[in-house]
Amino acid sequence: MKKTLHMVAVLMVLGFISGFSLVRMEEYAAPRIEAHRREAVEASIYAIFPKGKSYKVLELGGREIFEVFGSSRSPIGYAFTGKGKGYQDDIVVMIGLYPALTRLAGIEILRSVETPGLGGEIVKPFFKNQFQNLSASEPIRYIVGRAPASDSEIQAITGATVTSRSLVRILNGEIEAVAKLLRQK
Amino acid sequence: MTDTTDSKHTGFSLGSSPHIFSHTDMKETMRGTAIAFLPVIGASIYFFRLHAAVLITTCIITCIFTEALCQLARRRPVTVDDWSAVVTGCSLALILPPTLPLSAAIIGSVFAIVVGKQIFGGLGHNIFNPSLLARAFLMANYPRWLTTWVEPLKPDAVSSATPLALAKFQHEFAALKDLFFGNVSGSLGETSAFCVLLGGIYLFYKKYGDWRIPGSILSTVFVYSGILWVINPACPSPIFHLLAGGLMYGAVFQASDPVTSPVSAKGKIIFGIGIGLILVTIRIWGGLTEGVMYAILFMNALTPLIDRITIPRRFGARQSPT
Amino acid sequence: MIKQLYQDWIKGIWRNNPVFVQLLGMCPTLAVTTSLINGIAMGCATCFVLVASSLMVSVIRRLIPGEVRIAGFTIIIATFVTVAELFLAANFPLLSKTLGPYVPLIIVNCIILGRAEAFASKHSPIRALADSFGMGVGFTLSLVLLGSIRELFATGGIIGTRILPASFENWVVMIMPAGAFLTLGFLIGLFNMIESKLKSHKVTMSQGHMTQVKNS
Structure with a gap:
């Protein structure tokens, strides 16, 4: 005892x-x-909106949306995160939309553990820059084999079709949901 | 070395050769295998011109050199005259993309000999097929180079996707005639199913390899993909699966390697079935377009287990009189 | 006394190196050695936990009943690991993100519990300090070696500065676990080769000495 x-x-x-x-x-x-x-988070927001100087956090539909302001009183865009399954593991991406909600301002990859040299290339500028000014009024499509022809198409990474497809799927899902929330506001 | 003992007369059951590895026997087998490669080499040079010739030569020479150096370093007799280094080099070159830079081919060949064979103790002691191991290494090391393909007959001009990639991501199916004769893009040796078959017939006729392994692989792939195709006709047909990609080449030349496959006949069939199942699963559901390499390597790893299950434990066990 | 402490310390670096000889702590060794900096960071974090927990285990070694010693050691180790993890996350966020889940995994690093059980719980604090510090340094050196080799081949340089010529195409496999296994395997082989050469050299030396003594 x-x-x-x-x-x-x-x-x-x-x-x-x-x-x-x-x-x-x-x-x-x-x-x-x-x-x-x-x-x-701020670094990624200002990477997407280089002219941004401040932001306000909006709580809509259970998610955080960042309303980004420049030098004037009206917002220069909206930023929000998206997460989804990639090839290896989850991909977390910061997405920027212009105020009209019809064009993307750009994307920043916050988290990615895809295959280095293939899927891992999504963090490189040559890939991310494709999303600047991309049309958001229709679902984004990834293209393999030929060059993108329309406003809502981007070139997939050669040999990393699954990663490209997953990223585009995440983007489309998040953009649609957030655009709906913002229009309702 | 053939199985000439009739079990009915002696009452003993005997597995098929090889049982013991000796260099003189191996030399004949290896040389025969090298000859069996000739139709495939011919097709690769026809379709991919200079790329093929340079790659094959580089791999063979590097393998010979590396093996000699390794054996000298290990203070063993140098046995490059047993042609096994030639076979490894050839086998590796034929599963590489035509436009692979030579530095990668050299590194791959060194890897195949050093890590694929010599580290395990030399010929006869390796667990994995050396050329497949080297390709897996190159695939991990240079993913972009190993997934860049060119069109046959004009290899300097256009880059393209392989038939399997087209089928998987764009649902376009190449013509079966092209797949059979080799007018498609792919690695040097895998494109022409016809030439692989020619080499295979020579191999099995001369008994340098056991037909059971390719037989069971191809049958399994046919049946499994056939079932899937019947359920969902949008899937590639079984014939497409048989002819496209590296299946023919892998089944005939690489899976049948006696060192890395089971000894007994039953074991060989189990081995082949395993490869077929894994292969089709990767092709249909995996992120990769081609599953031959990993399917064979995986079953290579399981070979000791299969041997343990299928080989009778007592030597000279009498068969029950039936 | 000093000589004994020196022996306690030095064995962790070569003769009883936790990575190349004892083959302990394989998980972080293979996972985080993607660069030299990561190797140093993980090595230092592990060293801190090793020394702190060994010291504490040694100090209270007469107070813990035998039956609950493993539970007790684990509480101590887990506490120090969490402190290290929080410190890293607060002050080196980038490093914390790169090392990721492997910092909390230091708790189950066999080296730490192994040394606590095998040495610290049976010897005085000063000797436990020497032993654990030696193991920690040995571990860190191993990680640094592995990390720099992998970083050299995967990026062409070390700590961001390029060493290999520009024509060298990076070896992607070195970033992945497969490259870690391959490099580690070769290093262990190299280690064993050097060790056996040293041993045979020592034997021939001592044999020569014996003949000398016999002849004199």
Whole structure:
């Protein structure tokens, strides 16, 4: 009995000390971690809207939409994140729409673990720049084998059709949902 | 080395050869395999011209050199005259895209000999087919180079997609005649099913390889893809599956490698069925267009297990009188 | 005493190297060594946890009953790992993102529990400190070696500066786990080869010495 009490007591003390230290550490770290997260989100917003100077967070339909402002009072665009399954794992992308909701301002990849050299190329400027000024009034299509012909087509990465297809699928889904929310506003 | 003991007379059951590896026997088998490659080499040069000739030569020479160097470093006798390095080099070159830069071909050949054979102890001791292993390495290393293809007969002009890629992503099916004779894009050796068959007939007629493995692979692919095709006619037909991609080539030349496949007849059939199942599954549902390489490598890994299941444990066990 | 401490420390670097000899901690070794910086970061984080937890285990070694020692060690290790993880996330967000889930996985890194159980719980704090620090340094050096080789072939350079000629086409496989396994395998082989050469050299040296003694 005494032995059991001893064991319980030791583990309790260890647990208490551990818990206490971790709470203090969390108090120190949490605000900094949140600040870093904000910074990453902001960096991607301003990468899509280079003329942007500030933004307001809108809570619509359960998601965060960033209304981006430049030097004037009216918004220069909207930014929101999209997430979905890629080839290897989830892809997280920041999407920018111009205020008319008919054209994309651009995209930034926030998270991607696709195959380096193939699907991993989606973070490169040559791929991302295709989305600048792309038409958003109809679903975006990825093209294999020939050059894109219309306003809503982009060139898939050779050898990374699945990644390209997944990204386009994520974009179409998110754009449609957010555009609907914004029009209702 | 053939199975000449009639089990009915002796009451013993004997698995098919090879049971022991010796260099003199291997030399004949290897040389025969090299000869069996000739129709395929011919087709590759016809369709891909200089690319084919240069790639094949580079791979063979690199393999010979590397094997000699490795054996010298390990202080073993140099046995490049047993033609096995030639076969490995040839086998590797024929599964590479025609426009692959030579640096990659050289690195691949070195990898095939060093990691594919010598590290395991030399000829007869490797677990995986060396040329497939090297291709898997190159695929991981240079993904863009290994997925760039050109059209046959004008290889310097147009880049194109392989028949399997076209079927998978754009639902376009190449003509069966083209697939059979080789007028499609693909790696050097896989395009002409006709020439692969010629080489295969020579191989099995001379008993340098066991027909059971390609037989079971092709039958499994035919049946499995046939079932899928009946359920959903939008899928490629079984004949398309048989003729397109590296299936013919892999089944005849690479899966039948006696070192990396099971010893017993039953084991060989199980081996072939496994390859066929994995292959079709990758082709239909996987992200890749071609599944031959990984299917064979996977079954290579399972070969010791298959051997353990299918080989009778006691030597000289008497068959029950039936 | 100093000599003993030195022995405790040095064995973690070569003779009992956790990665190349004991083959422990394979998971982070293979997963995060995609570059030299990542190797250093993971090595340092693991070293911190190793030293801190070994020290603490050694200090309270007479207070923990034997039956609950593993549970106790794990609480201690987990606490230090979480502290390290939070510190990394707060001050080095980029590194934290690259190392990702492998920082919390330090808890199950066999080296830490292994040293706690095999050494720290049976020796004085000062010796536990020497032993764990040696293991930590050995681990970090191994990761740095592996990381720099992989980074060199995968990007053509180290720490961002290009070393190989521009005509060198990057080896994508080196970024992937397959490249990690291959490199690690070759390094272990190299390690063993050097070790056996040193050993045979020592034997011939001592044989020569014995003949000398016999003749004199």
